[in-house]
Amino acid sequence: MEIIYHLESFEIPNAAITVGTFDGVHLGHQYLISHLVQEARTRGLCSVVFTFDPYPQEVFSKDPSHISILSSQNEKIRKIESLGVDYLVFFPFSRDFASLTAEMFIENILVEKLSLRFLLLGYDHKFGKDQVSEVAVLERYGDQYGFQLSRLGQKRVSDYNLSSSLIRKKIESGDLLHMKELLGEYYAVSGSVVYGKQIGRQIKFPTANIAVDDPRKLIPKVGVYAILIHYNGIVYKGMLNIGIRPTLNEQKPTCSIEAHIFDFNQDIYGKNLQIDFVQRVRDEIRFDSLDDLVLQLNRDKTACLELLTHME
Ligand SMILES: Cc1cc2nc3c(=O)[nH]c(=O)nc-3n(C[C@H](O)[C@H](O)[C@H](O)COP(=O)(O)O)c2cc1C
Ligand SMILES: Nc1ncnc2c1ncn2[C@@H]1O[C@H](COP(=O)(O)OP(=O)(O)O)[C@@H](O)[C@H]1O
Structure with missing residues (x-):
């Protein structure tokens, strides 16, 4: 072409x-x-x-x-x-x-x-x-x-009746489950991995923070998602948060997109990833402590793995 x-x-x-x-x-x-x-x-x-x-x-x-x-x-x-x-x-x-x-x-x-x-x-x-x-x-x-x-x-x-505005509304409301039937593939966002606050590794849930390539791309509703990650020709399962991470009590919270990749341990700062959104699993929550967040992240991992395995 x-x-x-x-x-x-x-x-x-x-x-x-x-x-x-x-x-x-x-x-x-x-x-x-x-x-x-x-x-x-x-x-x-x-x-x-x-x-x-x-x-x-x-x-x-x-x-x-x-x-x-x-x-x-x-x-x-x-x-x-x-x-x-x-x-x-x-x-x-x-x-x-x-x-x-x-x-x-x-x-x-x-x-x-x-x-x-x-x-x-x-x-x-x-x-x-x-x-x-x-x-x-x-x-x-x-x-x-x-x-x-x-x-x-x-x-x-x-x-x-298929239209771009119907798809846009669904993504804005976090309804990503049936995207394959509308788009022919999962809704995806590509971007490079940037530095975050380096708290992820301390709580044993390292997260690749994504800077989206095209700033015009529609970002799904704030919340937690089961995802697939394309990196270096391999597709990994994972989970992702879009939001302001209220548990961290930051002075000036900004919205971040961060992915934890299952069964993966590599330094990928600066690398490019494609994230496929499979399903939204919950809202973002403010926890009283990082320990409570970690308990929830373990539950999320179980839920997302089950969901992604069913999708195969
Ligand atoms: C699947 C997933 C779910 C998350 N859910 C929440 C949440 O509900 N509330 C919250 O404050 N932060 C949530 N986070 C964000 C964590 O607070 C964040 O990943 C952690 O602080 C590490 O940040 P860092 O990458 O800047 O080091 C979530 C992260 C992931 C990967
Ligand atoms: N399973 C994983 N999922 C996501 N990132 C990982 C994973 N294992 C190692 N990493 C690496 O660790 C970094 C995330 O660690 P983290 O402590 O959360 O730092 P940051 O706050 O800079 O994102 C990622 O950018 C990546 O380079």
């Missing part, structure tokens, strides 16, 4: 294109993108996923430091590449770009730069400043600029 950041220096011959933010690349997005790849192959076209970085909500938000996304650029690339796509365009969304009408976007970018021949629409995609979504209008552009058009319906999973 070729990744394109600058359309100026690029020309794609005869493209089948789908356009969207694709945050999370969830199973609905995967259904759409797989369909695009199939259509492109049948029609002898290149498949092109046209997406944005920065995201539209970063450009329009009053406070861009507070936006939260489901997938970093690297995660998006990995998932979209696995679907057999030929080209992935990361278009720099801006206010200028947002001021283009649907027709200008289609003509100036999709037709002129990418030689659009086939446009696949997601169920709710709207184009341009004028927010055009009507098939009849887009078909008229198709006749004018020489491309065909098709729209797919919204994918349902169990009782859900």
Whole structure:
């Protein structure tokens, strides 16, 4: 798969294109993108996923430091590449770009730069400043600029209409158990291991404190989770806390993300880990003493190991 950041220096011959933010690349997005790849192959076209970085909500938000996304650029690339796509365009969304009408976007970018021949629409995609979504209008552009058009319906999973905002709400409320059915894999966060207060090793529960790679990533609700840790090509079981660690009675508590890896004893400061969230097990609690915290951590370990073993 070729990744394109600058359309100026690029020309794609005869493209089948789908356009969207694709945050999370969830199973609905995967259904759409797989369909695009199939259509492109049948029609002898290149498949092109046209997406944005920065995201539209970063450009329009009053406070861009507070936006939260489901997938970093690297995660998006990995998932979209696995679907057999030929080209992935990361278009720099801006206010200028947002001021283009649907027709200008289609003509100036999709037709002129990418030689659009086939446009696949997601169920709710709207184009341009004028927010055009009507098939009849887009078909008229198709006749004018020489491309065909098709729209797919919204994918349902169990009782859900799949959407990035449904997944976001679930993660924000700590409901991570069914993520595999929505995202196709566990919700994951990657980051490097940084120094903490070095209390973990004293209480025999060393914890790798994680500095998340992409500060825009949505962090699940505060609490304790059963997790899988990917490190150095191996998947370990473990447990993780997100929170302010009230037991430590810090003057200025800050939120930390820290993972205790089961059956593991290595110095991994500075190393990169991927954390898969499997299930939330409890709220964060303020204990009267570190001894009480340790008793609870032993109970958590038993609960998480049982849960993770059942998941296998
Ligand atoms: C699975 C797990 C659960 C935790 N639960 C709590 C908790 O409920 N309350 C709390 O104050 N700290 C909790 N902690 C955080 C510990 O206080 C912290 O790991 C310990 O103080 C070590 O900190 P350090 O890495 O800075 O040395 C938890 C940590 C883990 C790994
Ligand atoms: N089982 C384990 N789980 C997590 N980290 C471990 C483990 N064993 C050793 N370590 C190492 O110990 C460090 C954590 O020890 P800890 O005393 O909690 O220090 P810190 O407060 O700096 O996180 C980790 O960053 C890692 O390098």
